[in-house]
Amino acid sequence: MSVPFCHLSIEALYRVSQVLSRSLDYRQTLGEVLDALAQAGLVRGLVSIVDPVSGELAITALHGLDEAAYAPVRYQSGEGVLGIALEEGEIVAIENVGRDPRFLNRLGIYDPALPFVAAPIAAGGRRLGVLAVQPDLPAGAALEDVARFTEMVANLIGQSVRLALEVEQEKQSLAEERDSLRRTVRGKYGFDNIVGRSAKMRKVFDQVRLVAKWNTTVLIRGETGTGKELIANAIHYNSPRARGPYVRLNCAALPENLLESELFGHEKGAFTGAIGARKGRFETADGGTLFLDEIGEISPAFQAKLLRVLQEGEFERVGSTRTLKVDVRVIAATHRDLEAAVDTGDFREDLYYRLNVMPIVLPPLRERSEDIPDLARHIVERIAVQQGRRLTLQESALRRLVQYSWPGNVRELENCLERAAVMSENGVIDAELIRLDRSRPSHGNPCASPAVSPAPSLESHDEGEMSERERVIAALEQAGWVQAKAARLLGMTPRQIAYRIQILGIEVKRF
Template sequence: VFDQIRMVSKWNTTVLIRGETGTGKELVANAIHYNSPRARGPYVRLNCASLPENLLESELFGHEKGAFTGAIGARKGRFEMADGGTLFLDEIGEISPSFQAKLLRVLQEGELERVGGGRTVKVDVRLIAATHRDLEAAVDTGDFREDLYYRLNVMPISLPALRERMEDLPEIARHLAERIGASQGRKVSLTEAAVRRLLQHGWPGNIRELENCLERASVMSESGAIDADQIRVDRLRDSGSHGHSHGRSGIGMSAVQLGSHDPHHAPAAAPASRPPPDVNDPNLGERERVVAALEQAGWVQAKAARLLGMTPRQIAYRIQTLNIEVKQF
């Protein structure tokens, strides 16, 4: 992967970064831009799944004054902001087929029109896209345009899941510990016992889950030296269970430590019938809030999206990134 980054950074080639959620796709995009001839130019990022389609078009292409209600002035879009630099579009696989056609024109012609405008704007932008979706399958089902797929897939970079490269985990963990220490203004390190404990976990959330785990452990360490007894992970997810997390922290971790078994502190069995939490409870974490809305809506995503004030695409994105297993009835 590092060799690919080094080689592709030298050129303006479009890059498509593939990998599961949490594998570090944005870090790769950052490395490509900051090691490229465009490093002194703007670096603009956008998560395509975070906005509904009508706002996504305005956000990427900009709009003219009066283009829609609330457009009190003209505004540049992300493509224009990135002129002379790099634009990173995360979750590119989530855009609709109708919007894919508009994006394809910009990539082919290097020009766009703002929403509500008729003037053609030329842009010089290096595009980096990322997705966790199987785009080939989406092309086969007609959910993703084949011509856009080939336009994006010029230089693919695939990032393996952390469980597929456990031999790299000690080095990655120590690097993350150094970065956490820098943010805390102190030295944060890992003992060998802590590293052995980390190697026992499957890391379904990949590097993002590992970093969260290490940050929690560093908070629990007075000296900054993280030992095995401070490593706590989400055992429910690692074992394939999908119950609610304990407490209301929103961290989503089990109350037990990895590898520890205490029969005197076994969790009590959940009641057979229990009403879901209030989705407006400010103490709920994001995952708990989405699960609560789904339960309240009978696991109908469109209804749950309305309860949360989201679009169906936004809640689908959160279900994917928060690793929520949707119940089928």
């Protein structure tokens, strides 16, 4: 005794709704939908979806055949039974498909003696495709009932496909926005945003390009205001980790007890005020880069905890015994003389060597005075955008800027030019508006090589009259360029004088 079609259709409809609610990936679920229809006697089910580019009906799922067999087959709107159902937006039900001239049978799988039903798949006023089935039903089943049931299934598929297409479109939009933001960020933090054509800055750029490719720990050194954070940004955004998180922390801005919680995180109840568990900066930066500014300011006790993370990539949250493992590239920066801090016991020697894998030394502005005009113009352009007006920097102002020694480096230059822009009523910045914070003598060309003029001696000049660079060169000359002897003359350790030679750009003579 055969089961009436109405009972089969109810069971099939229930299974179809279950399948469609399981996933938003309609390409994956449509095959299961056609399986459910086949169990109800609707065999050789086919789902075709409109190609958004060509507008053609492309077969997306076909019961009983692999994709390779049907992928090339497509229909224009109005072409064949499928095209007609799409164009008219109405069900096409044929009693004997072999006798209907509209049926093209391009796939060659349908029984010409059986009926054929094609129902448009639509949702939200859009025609998205066509569902087609060939009923192989018990005697007495009305084709009208089959057509109505096929229409219901097509409507369910339509809602599922519409939702999936909207999600895909949203994902594509978000991906395009993400890529646009990445391009913007890379432009903002790339090399083009760092102004400098001097030999010393070109050397820094070469170092950054080389080290950005690897996961090597970097230690950026230089005086306050030389742009250490800009270099850290450029390293991250030009590295393979650019798609990962970039987390920054100024170690000097927090006391030690808060610094540990900030870097490693804490568990609920770990201390007063810890009302919930919280990730630290290391966890947040997993898979990316962590920039630790002012690394020289952390206490010796905390240095030991930091050393373990750098060596093993492991740590525990405050108040927890569970060990967490992270993959983080560390970039550190400091203006302090770490060699002197190691000698005095204020900085652990093992941490110093762990951080100092790839040192990048940023020259102070007074040692790259040829960059000042370009820097000044760049800063003035940025201020003009902020103020929403045109600003002009005159040559007289540039000459005055170049003659100053800039103890506060680029940060002081920025402050000076912003102050001048505020004071300029007509947008013209001349020498009169350049108000320098400190009275410093002109250095002429501070980047000139020591070989241009004879090196001074410690005995022939009062120490107060000599710059630090001149004193170090004089000591080296007096000691026959033996660094240990020169260090004793200056009251330094060998490590300290080696650091001075590096940051002052002194070319060591070899005999």
